[in-house]
Amino acid sequence: MDRRDFIKYCGIATVGLAVGKAGRILAADKLLEESPLTASRWAMVFDLRKCLHKDGCTKCIDACHTVHNVPKIDIPGDEVKWIWKEPFDHAFEEQQNEHLPEELLHAPSLVLCNHCDNPPCVRVCPTQATWKRASDGIVMMDWHRCIGCRYCIVGCPYGSRSFNWHDPRKYLTTIQPDFPTRTKGVVEKCTFCSERLDRGLLPACVVDCPEKALTFGDLQDVHSEVRELLASNFTIRRKPSLGTQPQVYYIV
Amino acid sequence: MRDRGRILIGLLIFLILMTFPVWYNALNGVSVMQEPELATKNVPGKDKCVNTAEYMRQNHMNLLNQWRDTVVRQDVRVYTTVDGRKFNMSLTNTCLDCHPNRENFCNRCHNYLAVNPYCWDCHVDPQDPKVLAAKEPR
Numbered sequence: 324m325d326r327r328d329f330i331k332y333c334g335i336a337t338v339g340l341a342v343g344k345a346g347r348i349l350a351a352d353k354l355l356e357e358s359p360l361t362a363s364r365w366a367m368v369f370d371l372r373k374c375l376h377k378d379g380c381t382k383c384i385d386a387c388h389t390v391h392n393v394p395k396i397d398i399p400g401d402e403v404k405w406i407w408k409e410p411f412d413h414a415f416e417e418q419q420n421e422h423l424p425e426e427l428l429h430a431p432s433l434v435l436c437n438h439c440d441n442p443p444c445v446r447v448c449p450t451q452a453t454w455k456r457a458s459d460g461i462v463m464m465d466w467h468r469c470i471g472c473r474y475c476i477v478g479c480p481y482g483s484r485s486f487n488w489h490d491p492r493k494y495l496t497t498i499q500p501d502f503p504t505r506t507k508g509v510v511e512k513c514t515f516c517s518e519r520l521d522r523g524l525l526p527a528c529v530v531d532c533p534e535k536a537l538t539f540g541d542l543q544d545v546h547s548e549v550r551e552l553l554a555s556n557f558t559i560r561r562k563p564s565l566g567t568q569p570q571v572y573y574i575v
Numbered sequence: 576m577r578d579r580g581r582i583l584i585g586l587l588i589f590l591i592l593m594t595f596p597v598w599y600n601a602l603n604g605v606s607v608m609q610e611p612e613l614a615t616k617n618v619p620g621k622d623k624c625v626n627t628a629e630y631m632r633q634n635h636m637n638l639l640n641q642w643r644d645t646v647v648r649q650d651v652r653v654y655t656t657v658d659g660r661k662f663n664m665s666l667t668n669t670c671l672d673c674h675p676n677r678e679n680f681c682n683r684c685h686n687y688l689a690v691n692p693y694c695w696d697c698h699v700d701p702q703d704p705k706v707l708a709a710k711e712p713r
Contacts, residue, residue, distance in 0.1 A: 392699075458650070465647050466697060497709035498699055500667055506696035521652055 360520045362541030364460045366570040367515075367529075368552045369433050371411075373536035375426065383433065383528035383537065384408070387513070390527040392504045394494035403485040405513040406435040406528055415573075418559055427575065433537070435528075436483040436513035437561060437569030438462045444475035444484065453510075460570065461515045471508040480562050481569070484512045515539075542570065608687040612679035621673040625656050636692070639666065666698045675702060 374380075387393070387406045396402050408431035412419050415432070442462050445455050452468035453475055455461070476484045490507045498504060502518060505511050516526035524530070529537040540549035549572075552558075558572040600606075615621035624631055626638070642664040645651050654662045663669050674680040677700050685692065699706055 456650070463647075467643060467647065492705070495705060498703060498705040499709055500699050500701050500706050503667070503697040503699060506693070517650070521650065 358523050360523055360525070362459050362547075363543035364541060364570070365438065365515050365520075366460075366540065366542040366549050366572065367435075367526075368538040368549050368558065368572045368574065370534075370536045370538075370552075370556075370574045371427075371430055371432060372574065373534040374433060374532075375430055377534050378431075380533065381408075382531045382533060386527040386531035389497075390499060390516075390519075391502050392491070392495055392498050393511075394489075394491040394504075396489060396491075396494050398488075401488045403487060403491065403511065405485075405511070406433060408432065409434045414561060415559065417562055417564060432573065433528075434481065434483070434561070435571065436462060436515075437481055437567070437571045438513075438515055440568035440570065441566060443478040443480065443565075443567060447474040447478040449474065456517075461517050462512075463517065464510070464512060464514055466503070466505055466509050466511070469509040471510065473510060475510055480565055480567065484510050486510050606687070609679075609683045611681075611683045612676060613674070614676055614680070615673045618673075623660075624673070625654065625660075625662055639670075639694070642666075666694060667701060671701055677702065 384406050388395070391405060393403055393405055410428075411423075411430045411432050412428055414434050419428075438461055440455075440460065442453075442455055444453055445462060448454070449472060450468045450470055452465045452470070454463055454465075456463050471486070473486055476486060487505050487507050487509055491504050492498070495504065516524070519526060526537075526539055529539045538548050538552055540547035542549060544550060552574065553572060556574045558574050560569045560572055562569075626634075631638070642654065645654075646664050652664055654664045656662065671677060677695070701707075
């Protein structure tokens, strides 16, 4: 090897090292740049009027159930649901005045876990498999701890929880690798997409709604979109007399 | 001693059953553990685990339990190794990214030791046909 070759190879080696190093730095940054969305109190506002514009649309439900590997089981009583549509008169039993507009009475209201401030499901769970996160109020599920006693299903006044009577994988045609499936014998429900918030993404239902009928944000932040909606619209919540303080608000 | 015949037959059956492991192994050969396959041993960026091989061999289950509790209960998802590298604490997306063949990696030891961890009841194997069928990641 002559002097020129030696210098040439030195140059190539330096470039190689630099590229390798840069690659590793970029890989680490990719992990860190996923800045999470945080709040003091997550809440959701659902605009029923906007949802009515798209009759028969199920985009939010499809998005949620795809992202979270929720199986579609058509056996009555065995269904697993995180978010679904319930006729207005079912969803708001207590608040049903007589002579309501016909279109509102049977309006499909989107229902999901209310992430209550005072969640009865958490009080009855014997293993703390479900708990209210102190940081942002999300009622979480730990499927590792759930023993399938179903007290929480009895405790929840909104029917937001489903039990896996069957192996959910049998009912899934495709599985998203980013989220685990559940197993036979555990209870599951909406988690306000806590895993997506960690990656800086809004809940799947909010993102996929073509009418932007769903708004998600920090209730403690005066300038947040949810607070603005609550300040400028009359909203109702499901079964307010129970004192659970649901954090899903409905504009009717 | 009228029952001598029956007693002898009983003893014979007892002896055969008692020595089952000895003659079963003699007939079938001693079972040998297949070494787990490290598929990405020579792939840059995937050639170094979050801890030493010795540590992982003995303590991977404890580490995974710790990861589970940190992610689910404390909402912390990034793990920093002793030498400062950062990893997303995820069985499916981090562990199985470097050990893509669960059958030839996890299961070889687990089967040999007759342990049956239920991780995979819920956690997804990226090689599962139903995962591969989900073309567009969400």
